Amino acid sequence: MSSTVTSTRRMTLRQSLALVWRTLRSMRTALVLLLLLGVAAVAGSLVPQVGTSNARILAMFRDHPLRADIYDKLGLFDVFGSWWFTLIYTLLLISLAACLFPRTRAMVRNIRSRPQPSRELDGMRHYAVRPVAAEPERAIADARRVLRRRFFRVAGSNGGGPPALAAEKGLAREVGSLLFHWSFLLILVGMVWGKGTGFTGQAVIVEGQTWTEAAANYDGRINEGRFTGDGDHSGVRIHVDDFTATYRIPSGIPEDFVTHAALYDANGGYVRTVDIRVNHPAEIDGVKFYQFGYGWAPVVDVRQDGEPIASGPVVCTQGPPPPGVSALQLPWNCVVKLPTLTPQVGIRFELWPDSRGLYALLQTGRAMPMLTQFAPVMTYTAYRGDLRAELVQNATVLDTTGMRRWKQGVIGAGETKDLGSGLSVSFPDLRQYTVLEVKRDRGLWIMFLAALLILVGLLPALYSSRRKLWVTAEPDGRGSVVKVGGFALQRRSQFEEEFAKLVDELTGTSRDRVGAL
Amino acid sequence: MSTEQWSRLSTDAFNVALFAYIAGMIGYFYYLAFRRQLAWRSASLAAFLGLSAHALSVAARGFAAGRVPWGNMYEYSSLLALLVVACYLFVVEGVFKVRLLGGFVLAFSVLTMAIAVMFLYVGPGPLVPALNSYWIKIHVVAAITGSSLFALGCIVTILYLAKDRRERRSAAVVAPIMGGSVDLDDAPPHFEAGADEPVGGATRRGILPPAAVLDRVAYRTIAFAFPIWTFAVIAGAIWAEQAWGRYWGWDPKETWSFITWVIFAGYLHARATSGWRGRRAAVIALVGFASLLVTYYAVNLWIVGLHSYAGV
Numbered sequence: 116m117s118s119t120v121t122s123t124r125r126m127t128l129r130q131s132l133a134l135v136w137r138t139l140r141s142m143r144t145a146l147v148l149l150l151l152l153g154v155a156a157v158a159g160s161l162v163p164q165v166g167t168s169n170a171r172i173l174a175m176f177r178d179h180p181l182r183a184d185i186y187d188k189l190g191l192f193d194v195f196g197s198w199w200f201t202l203i204y205t206l207l208l209i210s211l212a213a214c215l216f217p218r219t220r221a222m223v224r225n226i227r228s229r230p231q232p233s234r235e236l237d238g239m240r241h242y243a244v245r246p247v248a249a250e251p252e253r254a255i256a257d258a259r260r261v262l263r264r265r266f267f268r269v270a271g272s273n274g275g276g277p278p279a280l281a282a283e284k285g286l287a288r289e290v291g292s293l294l295f296h297w298s299f300l301l302i303l304v305g306m307v308w309g310k311g312t313g314f315t316g317q318a319v320i321v322e323g324q325t326w327t328e329a330a331a332n333y334d335g336r337i338n339e340g341r342f343t344g345d346g347d348h349s350g351v352r353i354h355v356d357d358f359t360a361t362y363r364i365p366s367g368i369p370e371d372f373v374t375h376a377a378l379y380d381a382n383g384g385y386v387r388t389v390d391i392r393v394n395h396p397a398e399i400d401g402v403k404f405y406q407f408g409y410g411w412a413p414v415v416d417v418r419q420d421g422e423p424i425a426s427g428p429v430v431c432t433q434g435p436p437p438p439g440v441s442a443l444q445l446p447w448n449c450v451v452k453l454p455t456l457t458p459q460v461g462i463r464f465e466l467w468p469d470s471r472g473l474y475a476l477l478q479t480g481r482a483m484p485m486l487t488q489f490a491p492v493m494t495y496t497a498y499r500g501d502l503r504a505e506l507v508q509n510a511t512v513l514d515t516t517g518m519r520r521w522k523q524g525v526i527g528a529g530e531t532k533d534l535g536s537g538l539s540v541s542f543p544d545l546r547q548y549t550v551l552e553v554k555r556d557r558g559l560w561i562m563f564l565a566a567l568l569i570l571v572g573l574l575p576a577l578y579s580s581r582r583k584l585w586v587t588a589e590p591d592g593r594g595s596v597v598k599v600g601g602f603a604l605q606r607r608s609q610f611e612e613e614f615a616k617l618v619d620e621l622t623g624t625s626r627d628r629v630g631a632l
Numbered sequence: 633m634s635t636e637q638w639s640r641l642s643t644d645a646f647n648v649a650l651f652a653y654i655a656g657m658i659g660y661f662y663y664l665a666f667r668r669q670l671a672w673r674s675a676s677l678a679a680f681l682g683l684s685a686h687a688l689s690v691a692a693r694g695f696a697a698g699r700v701p702w703g704n705m706y707e708y709s710s711l712l713a714l715l716v717v718a719c720y721l722f723v724v725e726g727v728f729k730v731r732l733l734g735g736f737v738l739a740f741s742v743l744t745m746a747i748a749v750m751f752l753y754v755g756p757g758p759l760v761p762a763l764n765s766y767w768i769k770i771h772v773v774a775a776i777t778g779s780s781l782f783a784l785g786c787i788v789t790i791l792y793l794a795k796d797r798r799e800r801r802s803a804a805v806v807a808p809i810m811g812g813s814v815d816l817d818d819a820p821p822h823f824e825a826g827a828d829e830p831v832g833g834a835t836r837r838g839i840l841p842p843a844a845v846l847d848r849v850a851y852r853t854i855a856f857a858f859p860i861w862t863f864a865v866i867a868g869a870i871w872a873e874q875a876w877g878r879y880w881g882w883d884p885k886e887t888w889s890f891i892t893w894v895i896f897a898g899y900l901h902a903r904a905t906s907g908w909r910g911r912r913a914a915v916i917a918l919v920g921f922a923s924l925l926v927t928y929y930a931v932n933l934w935i936v937g938l939h940s941y942a943g944v
Contacts, residue, residue, distance in 0.1 A: 142901065142905070146898060146901055149894055149897065149898060150894070150898065152894065153890075153891050153894040153895065156882075156887050156890060156891050156894075157887075157891060159882060159887060160882075160884045160887040160888060160891075160931075164882070167881075167883065194882075195882045315877065315878070393764070393875060394764060394765040394767075394874055394875045395765075395874075396874060396877065403877065405875075405876070405877040407877075552877045554877050554878075559873070559879075562869075562879060563870075566866040566869070566870075569862065569866070570859065570862060570863060570866070573858070573859045573862060574859060577855050577858065577859065577900070578855075608848075
């Protein structure tokens with residue numbers, strides 16, 4: 116009794132597995148999944164996505180909290196990274212593979228076998244009978260040569276009867292189609308391998324500094340793949356000589372951003388000098404450097420009673436500009452923290468790389484775009500108190516909760532200002548820093564290969580057509596009667612013309628030969 | 633010649649082309665309705681004149697800006713319209729010998745050019761750094777060729793749907809009215825002008841080529857466009873890898889070109905599936921065309937993304 120139950124259950128399990136497999140194998144399932152992928156992509160392009168439109172997502176949370184919450188739960192703010200998007204394309208690729216395995220096996224079988232002979236030519240869609248001067252063997256041998264020259268696969272008949280042959284052409288259609296479809300699985304391989312063992316990070320490098328490619332030097336601005344380890348970082352070095360941003364004046368339309376740099380290998384050996392621009396990345400040891408952004412880094416020198424306590428370039432940043440204002444019109448912000456002093460001191464700087472920008476704002480109330488460095492000037496506000504350094508803090512933000520405002524002023528390039536209590540600040544130089552996107556992707560060549568195979572496969576899959584042809588010859592007086600039958604599986608109307616031409620050629624060659632003798 | 637002179641030449645030639653296309657469109661529609669050889673001759677003459685002026689306009693624009701003439705939406709639209717007309721004249725009329733569709737094709741180009749000149753016009757100027765790459769030649773040329781062929785295929789598809797509907801109706805209705813023996817399994821009845829027409833036959837006269845011909849022309853054009861579009865997407869990915877450091881980032885332009893690709897891939901599969909050939913497949917092609925329009929207009933103008941600067 117119990118054994119019957121288990122066997123039934125086992126059967127149903129096997130049956131249901133077979134059903135799932137059958138469903139996955141059907142082209143309709145694959146097409147439905149492809150359609151779903153398209154629909155999901157539409158959603159991903161209409162709903163603001165994390166990474167590309169963060170501001171719009173925040174605005175939605177503010178204005179329509181309920182809707183934003185539902186969207187968030189459904190993963191609509193990160194469609195392309197959501198579990199259901201991954202599920203759709205994984206299922207699609209499994210379904211694709213399930214379709215392709217049997218097709219590939221059939222294809223291989225088909226290539227190995229030879230065209231099958233047939234005797235019932237008059238039932239074919241296309242059929243012609245012609246007398247020729249040559250005897251049957253000769254006529255068939257000629258036909259074979261003609262068809263071979265036209266890239267038909269030809270097989271002669273074996274086992275008695277009058278001479279005959281079978282021919283076919285257009286296997287490229289199926290081969291191309293299979294190549295095209297398999298390549299999508301190759302894309303998955305390239306993507307997983309490349310992203311899994313690679314990384315994308317951002318390096319902030321001030322002019323004159325050297326930066327070493329290692330996980331610790333990204334200041335957390337790095338995304339690593341699941342299998343990326345320290346061994347995947349290259350240790351190459353890049354020395355930035357100079358960064359130049361060119362704008363068209365007066366429109367402020369960007370013209371060029373260039374980082375002039377020298378590359379060194381992991382042992383410190385000089386490799387070459389490069390200009391990194393938008394669209395022109397530099398590559399060394401499989402690591403690529405892309406021009407990503409830039410900013411200003413004033414050199415600030417702080418002294419206590421003439422002794423330097425903080426000195427060097429300080430990286431300034433900008434917040435997002437309010438609507439209607441260009442980032443070029445805004446000043447740059449940075450912070451210097453002096454935790455060794457008692458009481459502790461923090462100085463906030465606001466940098467105007469072109470001092471005319473500040474004066475224009477003061478005089479007219481409207482800032483002008485600062486396109487180049489011109490008599491740079493900084494306003495500063497010094498605070499005294501507790502920096503609260505024991506809390507995790509952003510280096511570019513000053514937390515003034517435990518501090519009191521102490522001194523305020525303006526400092527121009529080359530000037531020194533006394534803050535009192537023996538503390539002085541000087542601004543000897545203004546430099547720029549460049550932000551380079553640093554990237555390693557070992558799967559790129561696989562992706563490239565897959566893309567190439569997609570195109571190579573697509574052309575015969577769309578334009579080639581499968582055609583079959585049979586020829587027999589029977590003796591008739593001194594010559595013979597040639598019968599030709601055939602059909603095309605695709606492009607039938609075109610085959611009609613081709614068939615007529617082929618028949619002429621198949622029977623005409625023999626005639627010409629006789630004429631020439 | 634100076635930049636201003638080239639620029640003016642480009643604008644003038646553009647206007648000449650636009651009016652020549654309008655004249656050609658009227659001529660083609662007249663030919664469609666009344667089948668006068670003269671109408672077709674003058675219409676195609678006007679279309680060829682327009683095409684020459686249009687080519688001059690695009691070239692002059694390139695000289696005025698000192699770069700390839702497809703750097704912004706106005707230039708892209710103009711080139712798209714040019715390629716649609718060129719493909720029609722050389723492929724549909726030249727190769728397929730189908731002459732009746734010129735009016736619809738020219739109407740599409742006139743509309744595209746009118747939108748370009750009214751809403752998208754900007755003066756010639758250099759490219760922003762992100763567009764300054766030799767990939768702009770490869771990627772954009774492929775995208776624009778693919779789009780113009782898709783557009784052409786879809787115009788023919790619309791006509792196919794109209795004609796197919798008419799043929800079905802007449803196949804169902806005409807036979808009893810004529811009282812003769814019309815073999816419904818054969819090709820649908822096609823009446824020459826002035827032939828022995830049934831009552832009310834004027835409306836049933838075959839204005840357009842037979843549906844089967846339209847269907848074939850539409851399919852061939854789309855099947856020709858598909859690999860080119862595939863190549864455009866791949867070239868875009870390679871360019872993105874160079875410019876932005878990633879080959880695919882689901883930027884709206886990338887997403888929509890992928891959606892368009894998926895829909896036309898669906899169309900090609902539908903054509904190979906029994907029960908989906910004909911009208912259903914045609915509807916898929918039209919959805920694909922709608923998606924193409926979104927890829928081009930909506931993404932550039934309304935959806936914020938990395939391709940936004942490629943806009944107006």
